[in-house]
Amino acid sequence: MPIARRIFLVLAFVSAAAGRCAGTDPVAPAAMQTVPAGAYVPQQRSTKDPEQVPVAAFRLDTAPVTNADFLAFVTANPKWRRSAVSRLFADTSYLDHWAGDLEPGARAPLAAPVVRVSWFAARAYARWVGKRLPTTAEWELAAAAGYKTATGKDEPDFNRDLYAWLARPVPEVQPTVATAKPTLHGVRGLHGLVWEWVDDFNTAMVTGESRADGGLERDLFCGAGAAGARETSDYAAFMRTALRSSLKANNTTTSLGFRCAQSIP
Amino acid sequence: MKTSRVIPAALLALALAAPAFASEGPTSVQGPVVLPPDVQALPVEQAILTAPPHVPPSIKRKHAARVVVNLEVREVVMRIADGAEYTFWTYGGSVPGSFIRIREGDVVEFHLNNHPSSKLPHNIDLHAVTGPGGGAASTFTAPGHSSKFTFKALNPGLYVYHCATAPVPMHIGNGMYGLILVEPKDGLPPVDKEFYVMQGEFYTQGGYGASGLQTFDMAKSIDEHPTYVLFNGSVGSLVGDKALDTKVGDHVRVYFGVGGPNLTSSFHVIGEIFDKVWTEGGMKYAQEHVQTTMVPSGGSAIVEFKVDVPGTYVLVDHSLSRAFNKGAIGMLKSSGPEDRVIYSGKEIDAVYFGSAAEEGSASAKREAELKAKIEAEIKSNPAIASLTKEVQLERGKQVYMQSCFACHLPDGKGMANVFPPLAGSDYLKADRDRAIRIVLKGLTGPVTVNGVNYNSAMPPQPLTDEQIADVLTYVSNSWGNEGPATTVDDVRRVKNETH
Numbered sequence: 001m002p003i004a005r006r007i008f009l010v011l012a013f014v015s016a017a018a019g020r021c022a023g024t025d026p027v028a029p030a031a032m033q034t035v036p037a038g039a040y041v042p043q044q045r046s047t048k049d050p051e052q053v054p055v056a057a058f059r060l061d062t063a064p065v066t067n068a069d070f071l072a073f074v075t076a077n078p079k080w081r082r083s084a085v086s087r088l089f090a091d092t093s094y095l096d097h098w099a100g101d102l103e104p105g106a107r108a109p110l111a112a113p114v115v116r117v118s119w120f121a122a123r124a125y126a127r128w129v130g131k132r133l134p135t136t137a138e139w140e141l142a143a144a145a146g147y148k149t150a151t152g153k154d155e156p157d158f159n160r161d162l163y164a165w166l167a168r169p170v171p172e173v174q175p176t177v178a179t180a181k182p183t184l185h186g187v188r189g190l191h192g193l194v195w196e197w198v199d200d201f202n203t204a205m206v207t208g209e210s211r212a213d214g215g216l217e218r219d220l221f222c223g224a225g226a227a228g229a230r231e232t233s234d235y236a237a238f239m240r241t242a243l244r245s246s247l248k249a250n251n252t253t254t255s256l257g258f259r260c261a262q263s264i265p
Numbered sequence: 266m267k268t269s270r271v272i273p274a275a276l277l278a279l280a281l282a283a284p285a286f287a288s289e290g291p292t293s294v295q296g297p298v299v300l301p302p303d304v305q306a307l308p309v310e311q312a313i314l315t316a317p318p319h320v321p322p323s324i325k326r327k328h329a330a331r332v333v334v335n336l337e338v339r340e341v342v343m344r345i346a347d348g349a350e351y352t353f354w355t356y357g358g359s360v361p362g363s364f365i366r367i368r369e370g371d372v373v374e375f376h377l378n379n380h381p382s383s384k385l386p387h388n389i390d391l392h393a394v395t396g397p398g399g400g401a402a403s404t405f406t407a408p409g410h411s412s413k414f415t416f417k418a419l420n421p422g423l424y425v426y427h428c429a430t431a432p433v434p435m436h437i438g439n440g441m442y443g444l445i446l447v448e449p450k451d452g453l454p455p456v457d458k459e460f461y462v463m464q465g466e467f468y469t470q471g472g473y474g475a476s477g478l479q480t481f482d483m484a485k486s487i488d489e490h491p492t493y494v495l496f497n498g499s500v501g502s503l504v505g506d507k508a509l510d511t512k513v514g515d516h517v518r519v520y521f522g523v524g525g526p527n528l529t530s531s532f533h534v535i536g537e538i539f540d541k542v543w544t545e546g547g548m549k550y551a552q553e554h555v556q557t558t559m560v561p562s563g564g565s566a567i568v569e570f571k572v573d574v575p576g577t578y579v580l581v582d583h584s585l586s587r588a589f590n591k592g593a594i595g596m597l598k599s600s601g602p603e604d605r606v607i608y609s610g611k612e613i614d615a616v617y618f619g620s621a622a623e624e625g626s627a628s629a630k631r632e633a634e635l636k637a638k639i640e641a642e643i644k645s646n647p648a649i650a651s652l653t654k655e656v657q658l659e660r661g662k663q664v665y666m667q668s669c670f671a672c673h674l675p676d677g678k679g680m681a682n683v684f685p686p687l688a689g690s691d692y693l694k695a696d697r698d699r700a701i702r703i704v705l706k707g708l709t710g711p712v713t714v715n716g717v718n719y720n721s722a723m724p725p726q727p728l729t730d731e732q733i734a735d736v737l738t739y740v741s742n743s744w745g746n747e748g749p750a751t752t753v754d755d756v757r758r759v760k761n762e763t764h
Contacts, residue, residue, distance in 0.1 A: 093381065093409050160470075163481060163482075163483065164480050166384070167351075167352045167478070167479075167480040167481055168352060169340045169341065169342060169384065170384050238432040239431070239432065239435075242386055243385060245405075246386030247386075248407075251407050252409070253381070253407060254381050254383075254408060254409065
């Protein structure tokens with residue numbers, strides 16, 4: 001679909017430009033932690049993809065962006081307010097739970113993570129504060145850490161909390177970021193709070209017919225979904241991949257927020 | 266490829282990212298299908314959806330239609346057992362999901378609506394759909410979104426539908442399955458009652474009946490060790506007040522499916538025989554007079570039976586640990602007049618003593634009389650009597666060669682000064698009852714045989730009365746010995762003599 005592709009490219013440039021121009025008065029810089037260099041092993045990959053993706057050390061916000069943070073952003077950038085945002089950049093449920101354009105209200109406590117934000121909005125915010133969204137590789141590397149070790153999936157406590165969160169329906173009102181337990185790198189809420197946007201979310205190799213997700217093969221069905229997967233028993237990773245691949249860049253959901261990252265020069 | 270790397274230049278990242286959702290994105294929307302005029306001309310109707318155990322009314326129309334199905338995905342906390350809850354992922358708020366009923370040849374406009382409160386994306390693979398993924402890719406839907414696709418129901422049958430989003434075993438294991446019935450063009454024969462039952466298993470971190478909100482257990486799921494195996498999503502979903510309700514004389518049809526994700530069901534209704542089973546949900550043939558029908562995971566069966574007598578009929582997976590220990594039990598109740606010829610109910614309850622029947626009971630006496638008659642009959646017939654001795658000799662030889670020959674030796678001569686001889690033994694010949702007694706009770710101490718003293722020990726032989734009679738008949742008529750046969754009566758007489 002070359003026409004669609006061109007349109008999206010244009011939109012992306014517009015978005016980026018908007019973000020850059022609008023930044024005038026960022027909020028107080030959020031706390032960040034350094035995540036040491038490592039390797040990310042993709043959940044799904046085609047035969048041509050490398051087995052591991054090296055990830056350089058980077059800085060990551062210690063908590064997801066809150067309603068208070070986002071309020072400052074929309075206050076300074078009127079075009080990202082709920083009533084003003086273009087439908088191309090955010091769908092109709094964008095900030096739908098807020099009481100008003102500049103009023104988060106009772107269903108969006110200031111200290112709770114902001115949700116119902118699009119990828120475009122998240123990227124614009126990140127640029128406004130002089131940061132960027134983490135890549136999938138960065139996010140997954142940071143999120144692999146448990147409470148005590150670099151591989152959380154081998155920690156029973158960590159796993160129990162992770163799957164308990166996955167088993168709970170989305171709460172009416174999100175809890176504050178302080179309720180999330182910090183992991184090894186001093187980062188909290190990568191699991192157990194909200195889903196988070198990543199910069200390259202749409203590279204996830206899931207077609208929606210998950211059983212067909214054997215890398216780039218689209219004609220594999222049923223159990224074949226596991227064919228291209230590195231580790232078929234990491235259900236939580238499958239769920240994150242599925243969620244990312246279900247989204248379009250202007251989508252928003254009741255449990256999807258974001259946090260920012262920075263490269264280390 | 267779109268290898269993930271740290272790319273500081275935002276524009277470069279955008280350039281890489283943008284084509285992805287245009288060409289390969291999850292929801293490569295192809296736009297509405299252009300229906301040909303004859304399809305457009307079909308009447309449009311909204312599908313009636315029902316929660317289990319209810320089934321939508323049968324289809325009366327004799328022509329195709331455009332049927333609009335609106336199915337909502339909701340993640341909801343519901344009871345799985347008394348005191349225990351579970352976050353079920355549902356089609357329409359129930360487990361199994363809403364029952365969908367259409368007709369062969371219908372063109373279905375399917376809307377999958379993922380509720381905004383959902384944590385995850387979901388989709389649907391309808392086994393009634395002909396086309397890749399059964400609709401899975403076309404219905405992959407983010408939380409708070411809606412997808413639409415169209416399919417034509419080419420084949421009649423009872424089909425399972427389920428979620429096909431990764432990790433699939435977890436989506437199905439959380440309750441994302443249901444049934445869609447595609448009625449054949451000529452419809453199904455009318456019945457009095459129709460029910461909707463599906464089996465599925467659940468893998469929870471707590472054990473069976475553990476209280477509180479239970480969490481999905483990935484390890485149990487991968488090992489296929491379910492905590493619960495359930496009909497219609499909870500322990501007791503079809504029990505007591507919720508039992509399937511019928512009347513005597515009703516023709517009953519159960520649309521039965523297995524969501525899985527893993528187990529096959531041996532579906533059985535205790536006390537009923539299925540008059541008909543449309544095995545595997547196919548519509549071509551119905552097997553008749555079936556006790557238990559096997560229903561695969563992701564498969565179905567239609568079972569029909571007439572309720573002849575009142576009472577409670579229990580639905581089980583006849584892999585019975587699942588019924589007894591994991592919850593796979595449902596009930597069908599039937600009220601109405603009894604028919605005691607078909608089923609009498611309990612007629613008598615009396616004390617029973619098993620094989621150690623009371624001596625002197627009527628039955629034991631009758632048996633003894635009959636046995637005596639048989640024996641008298643045999644004895645009074647000389648031909649049989651002589652044959653009897655021949656038979657005894659043959660059998661007795663076998664007994665001897667197992668129990669006796671080791672000491673008395675195969676030729677009956679014994680061992681000098683240790684084991685006395687049987688061949689030509691004056692001691693044996695002198696007292697036949699004594700011989701019986703020795704075999705029965707053994708003999709220890711000094712004894713003189715043919716003028717030679719022996720002082721040894723023979724243990725009692727663990728032989729039946731018949732074997733003793735046989736072996737003594739053999740001994741008394743071998744190696745030159747001659748004598749009458751020893752009978753079982755002789756043995757018993759000696760056995761019962763007072764000490």
